[in-house]
Amino acid sequence: MVRASALKPSSKFFLRKHRKWPVSPYNTRWQQIFNQNQAFQSLKKSLPPPCHLLPTLIYSFKTYNVDPTPEAYHFVLKTLTKTSQFDHIVPVLCQLGKVEKFDTPEHIFSHLIGFYGRWSRTQDAIDLFYRIPKFRCVPSAHSLNALLYVLCGSCECLKLVPEILLRSHVMGIRLEESSFWILVNALCGIGKVGYAIEIMNCMMNNGYGLNVKICGLISLSLCEQKDSECVDVMGFMGEMQILGFCPGMMDYSNVIRVMVKQGRGLDALNVLVKMKEEGIKPDIVCYTMVLHGFIAEGDFKKADQVFDELLVLGLVPDVYTYNVYINGLCKQNKVESGLMMITSMEELGCKPNLITYNILLKAICNSGELRRARNLMREMTLNGVGVNLQTYRIMLDGLFGKGDIEEACVFMEEMFDKVIVHFCSSFDEVIYGLCQRGLVCKAMELLKKMVAKNVAPRSKAWEALLLSSGSEPSLEETTWTEQYGGMIKHDFVSGELGCKPNSFTYNILSKRVRVMLDGLLCKGDVDEACVIVEAMLDKVLIRFCSSFSEVIYGLWPRGLVCKAMELLKKMVDKNVAPREKAREALLLSSGSKPDLKETTWTGLVGPIIALYSTNRGPTLDTNKCLTVVNCPRSFNPSGSTV
DNA sequence: TTAGGGTTAG
Numbered sequence: 294m295v296r297a298s299a300l301k302p303s304s305k306f307f308l309r310k311h312r313k314w315p316v317s318p319y320n321t322r323w324q325q326i327f328n329q330n331q332a333f334q335s336l337k338k339s340l341p342p343p344c345h346l347l348p349t350l351i352y353s354f355k356t357y358n359v360d361p362t363p364e365a366y367h368f369v370l371k372t373l374t375k376t377s378q379f380d381h382i383v384p385v386l387c388q389l390g391k392v393e394k395f396d397t398p399e400h401i402f403s404h405l406i407g408f409y410g411r412w413s414r415t416q417d418a419i420d421l422f423y424r425i426p427k428f429r430c431v432p433s434a435h436s437l438n439a440l441l442y443v444l445c446g447s448c449e450c451l452k453l454v455p456e457i458l459l460r461s462h463v464m465g466i467r468l469e470e471s472s473f474w475i476l477v478n479a480l481c482g483i484g485k486v487g488y489a490i491e492i493m494n495c496m497m498n499n500g501y502g503l504n505v506k507i508c509g510l511i512s513l514s515l516c517e518q519k520d521s522e523c524v525d526v527m528g529f530m531g532e533m534q535i536l537g538f539c540p541g542m543m544d545y546s547n548v549i550r551v552m553v554k555q556g557r558g559l560d561a562l563n564v565l566v567k568m569k570e571e572g573i574k575p576d577i578v579c580y581t582m583v584l585h586g587f588i589a590e591g592d593f594k595k596a597d598q599v600f601d602e603l604l605v606l607g608l609v610p611d612v613y614t615y616n617v618y619i620n621g622l623c624k625q626n627k628v629e630s631g632l633m634m635i636t637s638m639e640e641l642g643c644k645p646n647l648i649t650y651n652i653l654l655k656a657i658c659n660s661g662e663l664r665r666a667r668n669l670m671r672e673m674t675l676n677g678v679g680v681n682l683q684t685y686r687i688m689l690d691g692l693f694g695k696g697d698i699e700e701a702c703v704f705m706e707e708m709f710d711k712v713i714v715h716f717c718s719s720f721d722e723v724i725y726g727l728c729q730r731g732l733v734c735k736a737m738e739l740l741k742k743m744v745a746k747n748v749a750p751r752s753k754a755w756e757a758l759l760l761s762s763g764s765e766p767s768l769e770e771t772t773w774t775e776q777y778g779g780m781i782k783h784d785f786v787s788g789e790l791g792c793k794p795n796s797f798t799y800n801i802l803s804k805r806v807r808v809m810l811d812g813l814l815c816k817g818d819v820d821e822a823c824v825i826v827e828a829m830l831d832k833v834l835i836r837f838c839s840s841f842s843e844v845i846y847g848l849w850p851r852g853l854v855c856k857a858m859e860l861l862k863k864m865v866d867k868n869v870a871p872r873e874k875a876r877e878a879l880l881l882s883s884g885s886k887p888d889l890k891e892t893t894w895t896g897l898v899g900p901i902i903a904l905y906s907t908n909r910g911p912t913l914d915t916n917k918c919l920t921v922v923n924c925p926r927s928f929n930p931s932g933s934t935v
Numbered sequence: 936t937t938a939g940g941g942t943t944a945g
Contacts, residue, residue, distance in 0.1 A: 542939090542940085543939070543940070546939085546940050546941080547940075549940090549941090550940070550941075553941090576940090577941085578939085578940050578941045579940085579941085580941090581940095581941045581942070582940080582941050582942095584941095584942095585941070585942070611941095611942095612942075613941050613942045614941085614942080615942085616942040616943070617941080617942050618942095619942090619943095620942070620943065623943095646942090647943090648942055648943050648944095649942085649943085650943095651943050651944080652942085652943050652944095653943095654943095655943070655944085683943070683944060683945085686944080686945085687943090687944085718945080
């Protein structure tokens with residue numbers, strides 16, 4: 294927009310009067326900037342689809358009679374990257390490189406390189422980096438860093454880094470500290486600490502001073518390396534110290550943590566010594582870690598020394614320290630001393646926490662003093678320390694361990710009400726224990742409560758129930774079918790509880806069914822066997838069950854072809870897939886039955902194959918079936934299947 | 936983000 298007053302003759306006269314050379318108001322710098330802003334605003338407002346972004350950019354600026362700005366190009370490219378329009382980026386870059394005259398700001402390329410990296414278009418990122426000078430831009434460490442970030446994202450791309458570094462040197466790019474940081478970080482991340490050290494040396498050879506952050510990272514990575522010896526880390530730190538590195542509290546505590554984790558308590562203790570030599574007073578965290586290390590190793594004498602030392606140094610133990618120490622006492626069966634520590638802690642103003650109580654509860658349970666454990670649990674609640682699943686688990690394991698299964702059941706029910714738990718191995722132990730004692734009904738009752746509370750029993754509980762059900766004389770076969778059918782449907786198949794049946798469970802199930810059905814078949818009670826299979830088909834939502842195939846397999850030799858066919862059809866109706874054994878038995882034995890006429894045979898086999906082809910296509914071994922169909926006379930009843 | 940880093944057990 295141009296104001297009307299600017300066009301008035303009087304203005305021209307004013308300019309003519311006061312300036313040596315008249316300047317058109319349209320050609321002033323501010324006017325140009327103003328117009329460019331207007332054009333940019335118009336581009337932003339128009340919000341064209343991605344394919345029209347570039348034409349709109351050109352049109353908007355042409356309308357205002359100005360050249361497009363780098364910002365406008367950046368806006369277009371950002372819009373395209375936000376919507377991942379790879380194809381439309383190319384013409385924009387082409388226009389930017391070949392038509393425009395301005396020096397393109399480097400950040401546009403850094404942004405694009407990062408974008409390509411996020412979409413795993415590494416080659417595009419590299420190509421763009423090399424093409425930067427063509428856009429009248431002098432690349433620096435900024436765009437190089439963007440590319441390095443992309444390449445350091447994967448081990449595969451990391452291999453390309455040396456070449457990129459060489460070429461960027463030719464391009465006149467000087468590596469900055471930030472570039473070295475990216476490289477060291479990536480190398481440490483993949484455990485190539487040796488290379489990271491080389492990079493750091495290279496950095497210093499390039500005239501950069503020692504970087505404290507990089508030193509800290511390398512020492513931490515050295516600690517985390519597998520099979521790393523303490524001398525490596527401490528040796529590295531020593532060398533770096535000569536070069537001016539002053540390891541801080543965090544550097545040392547990282548070293549201590551890793552050493553403790555690796556079971557190197559004495560080495561960790563030596564780090565404390567070194568810290569003190571260097572005038573750094575290790576804090577309570579460092580001491581707690583070392584204390585923990587010795588206790589975990591069972592070196593209680595050293596642990597006591599460490600505890601005394603920290604007190605002498607004037608450090609104040611906190612709840613972490615006390616917990617570690619109390620755990621040490623409990624490991625030495627000094628439960629009384631542990632309990633006394635709780636009183637001492639309170640006197641010293643350090644409140645015991647959930648972990649303190651859990652440690653002591655476990656020790657008390659292990660010593661079989663369940664009543665005392667109950668009292669302590671009550672006490673912790675009174676002291677405002679809430680219990681957690683672990684607390685209950687300790688108690689439950691304690692009760693179970695003591696053989697007090699009745700009490701364990703009561704406790705378990707209490708758990709259902711008080712803590713949110715989706716599964717707990719201790720529950721399975723209790724159910725398993727009940728089954729072992731022949732208390733299958735009790736186990737079932739508990740299991741039903743678990744399911745009602747949305748707690749999923751694990752396979753151990755299911756297996757225990759399934760296995761022991763047969764030995765329970767009070768449970769009739771039909772009851773068994775109903776109960777387990779329901780259970781499996783509810784839990785395993787529905788997947789509501791996230792618990793899926795495993796092959797073992799199915800095996801038990803089918804074995805049970807098979808035993809039951811075989812018994813019935815032996816007795817000649819075929820009708821009853823079929824009733825059970827049909828009941829299973831109704832109650833259990835399963836995809837396949839080998840025992841069904843066993844029934845079909847068992848029906849054929851008895852000449853009960855029609856019955857088998859009928860059952861098979863029901864299975865297919867219920868979407869239960871017969872296994873290969875049933876299919877083969879069906880096809881093969883039908884041919885061998887002398888009482889079956891060829892016509893009957895063909896009449897039966899035909900529909901079977903049709904049935905499977907349509908319903909169970911992928912599981913049907915069509916070739917095998919067709920061989921049988923085509924060569925019924927060559928079938929040898931005493932031989933193996935075709 | 937004026938802490939970080941450290942404690943039971945599975």
